[in-house]
Amino acid sequence: MAHLDVARIQHDFPILKQEVNGRRLVYLDNAATTQKPRQVIDALVQYYETTNANIHRGIHTLAVRATDQYEAVRGKVAAHIGAANSADVVFTRNTTESINLVARAWGDANVGEGDEIVLSLMEHHSNIVPWQLLARRKGAVLRYADVRDDGTLDLDSLRALVGRRTRLVSVVHMSNVLGTINPVAEIAAMAHAQGALVLVDGAQSAPHVPLDVDTLGCDFFAFSAHKMLGPTGVGVLWAKPGLLETMDPFLGGGEMISVVKPEGSTWAQVPHKFEAGTPNIADVIAFGAALDYLRHLGMEAVREHEKAITAAAIEALTRLPGVTIHGPRNVGIRGGAVSFSVDGIHPHDVSTIVDSYGVAIRAGHHCAQLLMRRLGVPATNRASFYIYNDERDLQTLIEALRQAIKVFTHDSARTAV
Numbered sequence: 001m002a003h004l005d006v007a008r009i010q011h012d013f014p015i016l017k018q019e020v021n022g023r024r025l026v027y028l029d030n031a032a033t034t035q036k037p038r039q040v041i042d043a044l045v046q047y048y049e050t051t052n053a054n055i056h057r058g059i060h061t062l063a064v065r066a067t068d069q070y071e072a073v074r075g076k077v078a079a080h081i082g083a084a085n086s087a088d089v090v091f092t093r094n095t096t097e098s099i100n101l102v103a104r105a106w107g108d109a110n111v112g113e114g115d116e117i118v119l120s121l122m123e124h125h126s127n128i129v130p131w132q133l134l135a136r137r138k139g140a141v142l143r144y145a146d147v148r149d150d151g152t153l154d155l156d157s158l159r160a161l162v163g164r165r166t167r168l169v170s171v172v173h174m175s176n177v178l179g180t181i182n183p184v185a186e187i188a189a190m191a192h193a194q195g196a197l198v199l200v201d202g203a204q205s206a207p208h209v210p211l212d213v214d215t216l217g218c219d220f221f222a223f224s225a226h227k228m229l230g231p232t233g234v235g236v237l238w239a240k241p242g243l244l245e246t247m248d249p250f251l252g253g254g255e256m257i258s259v260v261k262p263e264g265s266t267w268a269q270v271p272h273k274f275e276a277g278t279p280n281i282a283d284v285i286a287f288g289a290a291l292d293y294l295r296h297l298g299m300e301a302v303r304e305h306e307k308a309i310t311a312a313a314i315e316a317l318t319r320l321p322g323v324t325i326h327g328p329r330n331v332g333i334r335g336g337a338v339s340f341s342v343d344g345i346h347p348h349d350v351s352t353i354v355d356s357y358g359v360a361i362r363a364g365h366h367c368a369q370l371l372m373r374r375l376g377v378p379a380t381n382r383a384s385f386y387i388y389n390d391e392r393d394l395q396t397l398i399e400a401l402r403q404a405i406k407v408f409t410h411d412s413a414r415t416a417v
């Protein structure tokens with residue numbers, strides 16, 4: 001795992017210095033949200049101590065400074081995803097809001113009765129429920145592509161669903177449960193051949209893999225700052241050049257208008273048309289520090305580090321008795337969210353026991369109930385890795401799991417007697 005200087009990175013994360021339950025904190029719930037480096041925390045404090053002002057309104061010095069800093073982050077976001085034009089980047093609250101924005105502002109105008117939206121069974125609820133609401137409003141139909149037993153998306157099933165009535169194909173780039181990275185470019189070509197647009201839920205890919213929206217070929221790309229070292233409360237929606245201009249606003253109010261008259265209003269230029277009201281200025285600016293941090297590390301190095309630790313995790317978990325991994329084994333087609341079940345132990349119990357060793361993992365349905373049903377499990381455990389996790393973290397997890405298995409095997413043997 002020589003791709004990143006992990007010891008140095010760990011030093012940047014104040015939260016990792018603490019003990020939890022008397023043990024060194026091992027934070028392996030990065031798919032839920034990542035920790036924040038000192039640089040991001042400092043950016044927040046510095047903004048409030050030196051700059052705080054509302055943006056795009058005042059012409060006083062602080063207002064101009066805040067506006068410049070906020071707008072500069074739009075450019076950093078564009079660079080992170082390989083977008084040519086920062087005006088195609090809209091700030092939202094999170095991935096969920098970005099997808100809802102598309103469902104309302106694009107969906108209401110472009111999806112009608114009997115039209116179809118194609119999703120997959122590995123979607124997060126954020127990429128299901130907004131489309132269910134749209135389908136209910138419009139009388140549209142949702143179709144779900146299957147997931148193969150090996151945790152990859154069944155492309156044949158997807159191909160069979162995409163047709164003349166398809167208006168949108170909306171898929172996750174990297175599954176938050178299986179870790180699977182979907183072949184988005186291939187899916188986009190398939191959808192475009194039928195005249196459908198493509199939304200990619202990049203909540204789990206934007207933090208972990210080098211991105212280029214042109215190469216992905218999608219029309220919309222959505223993600224959250226808090227899963228990539230940034231603060232909570234900031235999301236991104238990117239749209240292909242020209243697309244936002246064709247869409248109606250999502251929310252109405254200040255900031256998003258050009259002229260307001262009693263009989264109606266005209267809209268501000270994009271992206272401001274989609275940023276109604278005072279935005280989350282401080283957190284967007286601190287997100288800029290997170291993007292700087294990742295740029296300095298290099299996303300190629302981030303990806304290589306995660307491939308190495310994920311491969312080691314899969315190997316170590318496979319060797320534990322009674323552990324089943326859900327998702328592909330090949331780290332070339334997957335990221336670092338590793339879900340697993342332990343025979344005879346409820347995921348919540350596993351999580352509670354490893355927590356007593358200072359290890360934070362997630363247990364539950366991971367907001368992916370359709371996938372849980374497809375996997376035939378009510379819930380899973382999930383360890384998810386990031387730039388500050390190392391071999392020692394992995395060994396602590398494995399040791400804690402070994403103890404959990406021992407406790408439960410011992411207990412059930414006692415009960416049987």
Ligand code: C6P
Nearest residue numbers: 031032094095096124126176203224367
């Ligand atoms: N997944 C997890 O623990 P928000 O909450 O809007 O920032 O992100 C939603 C979201 C959308 N798509 C995918 C693929 C995601 O993983 C998430 C968030 C977290 O897996 C919280 S449920």
